[in-house]
Amino acid sequence: MPLPSSFCPYVGLQPYTEEERDFFFGRERDQRVIASNLYASSMTILYGASGVGKSSVLMAGVVPMLRTRARTAVVVFRDWQRYDFLTALKGECLKCVALATQKTVKTAVDRPLDELLFSVGEEFGGTILILLDQFEEYFLYHPESEAGNTFDGEFARAVNRDDVDANFLLALREDGLSRLDRFRARIPNLMGNLLRLRHLDAAAAEDAIRKPLTAYNDQLDQGETAVTIEDDLVRTIIDQVRSGSVSLAPSAGAGQPQDVEDDTRIETPFLQLVLQRLWEEERGASSHTLRLATLQKLGGAQEIVRTHLDAVMAQLEPREQTLCAGFFDRLVTPSGTKVACRLDDLGKWAGDLADQVLPVVNVLSESRILRTIAAPASQPGMPPSYEIFHDVLAPAVLDWRRRFVEQQTLEEIRREEQNKRDQERAEREREQELEKTREKSRRMRIIATAALCVMALLASLTFYAFQQRKEAIRSQKLAVASQELAQQRLHRIKNSIPLIKAALSDDPFKNLDKLAASTPELFNKDITFKVTYKSLNYTNPNGSSVYNFKIFPEIASIPGGIKSIASITYRMAHPTFAVQLVPTSPNDKFTIAYNGWGTIDVIAIIEYADPEEAPTIAIIDMEKVQTPE
Template sequence: MRNPWVGLRPFTSSESDLFFGRRREAQILGNLVATQAVLVLYAPSGTGKSSLLNAGLVPAIRHDESQVAVVVGNDQDPMEALRSALAQTGWRVPPELGLAELMNEFWLDQDRRTIVIIDQFEERINAGHQLEDLYAAMTKLSHSRSDAGCVLLSIREDYIGALEPLMRRIPGLMDGSYRVPPLSRVALESAIYGPLRTIESTVSVSENLVRQSLDDLFQRSNLSQEPGEQRFEPGYFQIVWQRLWDDNAQRGGHELTLERYRKLGGATRILKDFTSGILNGLEPAQAQMFWAISRYLVLPTGAKTSLTVDDLTQLLQPSDYVKSFTQSGGGRARSWLTHLSPHQTTRLVRQVLQRLTSSQAPLFQRVIRSDREEYELLHDLLGKILLEWRREYEEVIVQQTSRVATDLQESLDRMLHGLTPGEFLSGTTEPSDEALEEFMGSSADYITHFGRELRDGFRGSTTREIDAAVDRAVMFKIVGDTVMSGNMSLRYEMRRRLSEHGASYGLNTLDFIRVALEHPRDDVRRKLQSTAPYLVETPTEYTPRKKSSPLRVAFGVLVGAFAAVASFAAAYAISEGIFSVLEIQYPFLTISILALLYTAVYAGTATDEASARNGAIAVFAPFLRPGRGLARLRRGLMTWPLPALYLTLFCLLGAWLFGLAGWAPTAGFNLAALPGLFGMALLSVWAYEA
């Protein structure tokens, strides 16, 4: 047995037998199209205009042989729709006639009036359709006072002002217009019992349920309602009762009861599930933007406010966006949406609100007050629902990013154990001596390819290929930014290789955001937006999971100190004769202090963490890292004990110059140590960038 309530979508002409509660309105509308040449039908969003036309007016016209109904589709040209409909009546359509002339010719020849119905006219206005020809035809039809037919425009009440160009042509346009009134309680009751009689259902309805559900759904509006007008959304009514019917059918019950309604959570819970379904259907960028602006549209008490798009974009702060990665310091990295330009932010806010005011997702309404175009919640019940959604959505985002961060950390750990790129991505555990070299080359090559794919718009790619490209680009981008945070030499190497490929880590942030927001393919947009936090807002600090123990770190430091002293001792032994000639006092003590100072500077420029084996190699034997030719030579020139010898000779030069001037050579030695340490630090960086 079919569900007698259609839910949120409008009724169709074939469902006129289920359409109850609007008999009087359908009769009034039928009388108006029979007597007027141009008619504007308007009402607030969600009032049921489309259902009234489809299931009320159109069936009545089709049962009247003196009239022909021409329903113009949203993407259809009115002239083409008219010609096609008239041709289907068997009439030979004359060529090269305008809309008004064609309607008049059909009336004179067939003695039948033509009713042209253009529903959701605001969508044509928003889409920027050329309306001059249509307005000219409507003006001609109106001024000719012909009985050939009627052109009916159905439009949302808040878009009435957009008809001003037509009003100038037809001064009395709105005098004969019709505003669809709100549904009365009696009409709603008939919309409950009437469909059940139509389908001859054996399911009964509790009167207590009818009373309670209508009490829950009827609300008074504080801002946009006429005095005494009760706010009721027919779409919400349909959602609640469709859910009750489906639940009863699943249980095999024979009565819709108040007890079951309460177990389902009442209208609030049913509408919450409905709201979550709409918001979960938003693109990732739209959902994140709505999360940011909703704090201004719904107060912490659940009360609604009315704001314009400009109001919202001016109020937005970086802290309003849902955060992505958690950084090592405990704070959150800012959202990738903070990189949007003011124009992109305004455009995205407008897209979100236009989507949430559409008939398919009626959560908000657009209200014109003076010269302000404001947006507000459609129903008071939605305030607390959205507050709860905000909390749940933030938790979901945090869980998702935490999961991704964990997966990335595990991948980094696998790479640190020497896996090849293939093994790294697949998660296998077979080690390879050349893993790092191969992985860095593969990273740069692939991420450059991804940048090319972005520029080309993923043309011709399948969804699976796009997913693979984005997933691997995310991995390589994060590895390129954060790999081996205990080994600066490896980080320099990764960045150098990526830079050589001209990829800038494969992505230009602003170009990437533009493609993620504007790409014509829905699957590409959603994929890029869902991974944007990892491609745009990668955390700059990434602590490896397997840290060195304090004992091993201390051992590494001791090894470094011993090597430093030993290296300078060797330099002292080599130049001992010179020390004696220059008469430097306490030479071994002086050179040992210098050794310790230089070790601190050298270690600070060469490594982030002095772990035992890797730290010792990075500080004292940088030439052991992968590299060829001049890069290996540059690093070799800074291999111990050569740095100690360079610094010792520089200090001895200072002592010699002081001796020539008749000053104490020891003072010259010590003073030369300061610029010497600074120069050696620069040489260390130069060597590690090789």
């Protein structure tokens, strides 16, 4: 079948699928090793760094290879965000066995997993190979505390039973390996067959570049021009996408482990993203050669990768960017794990911009920033869910949101400063007009007094002297009062600007200490803040217990009530927070919540509804005010 004109043999950030197996190269040895282990062991654990290509090697390499073997049913499952995932997994097992046998399977889907696999295995008479991809998401969506979840026990029995002819492969991120401890008590020798998928080396990366072009050219109609690639471009791309050379964000992100491999290892998603961009650029210019000059014109691999997300976000309107900033942090945990969220939940978080959510997520889905997850077939009326398209995008999404929020905060400060300057200018202009009116009145009084002096010179002179002295005293008082008012307003503005800048600086507590003595009135001592915490019953990779913290002001302690405050922005001044500026509003009662461990000092920037009132700062010592929820 001829390829469509829009076809690209490189997939960008999305994993290769089984339909794209003819264009998947560079993992031939890994495919054979994984397939052999899957056949030989009842439990195989495949792990690797985020973005190393686990899903691609399984879907485009291992699965097509296994499907060619007789009496073998291959099941692939990754829909862990579903509340009914266990039923869906069982249904997929029955579907794949029916496909392998070309017969209807009689086993009921409501049986426990081990019993279902035993029963369907008796009907099948062959081997069932079950690949559970992106398994780290199972722990994210289904914690041990989840009520009614029987998967742990059913899965362990299915692995342990000798009479169940089914072998399992768990594919997960390297930083999720420790979470498998949840099964240690149930599955003996759980970690006995570990396979690590490493980044491509230079030779494999060259295959991943050249061989898809060969496969593409082989499928061209007779007379069509083949696509070629310059040798210098191949060498340059491999050199520029080595591990650690490029990233989608300035840093890997909190909780993103760095792959400790030599510098000949290639970042697969970045390699594919660069190749896809070069293909689109050359084909858009009707060129049949991928050229080094085009890569250089685009700024090299680092620039292509770095601007991928920013280029998409720049196409959105300011209101749409504000909307994305409002829900991006819901789609990524602080540790960089993507989380699926339903469309109606995104609408609730969007507030007044709820009607813009669907058009925006559609744009992001078309640009492969988000992935759409359809509702279960059993619940067709349920809204779809959305998640970050690829794990490697998670740090970039958090970084974009951080930069956007910081820019919005600085712009708000500049607007407030400009408003204050405009108000002062208007006040000065009013004072000048008033002075002109006074001057005109004085001249009229002088003329009238002069006319009266003709009739009664002595009386008029006495009266005039008295009036002039009285007017001078009144004018002097008005001038002094106006000057004092202007000086007070200017003093507040001058003091508040360094205070806000200090709170937003790299070392806020040191800079705030310097200002405490000179501007104590801008440090809020009236409003008291509370911190509550609740255990989430799991630990981080360092063994520390993880809690859900909430920080909020006691409404009763606000002198003017909740309506007197426009917003409170919390500065989480600690390197473990990817997003350090968190704005809040009266709608959420100025409350923030996050998952973490340990306590820190938090800076609260309080902005008032009255534009005449300067912002103030409060320092929250979480350790002193925290109480269990």
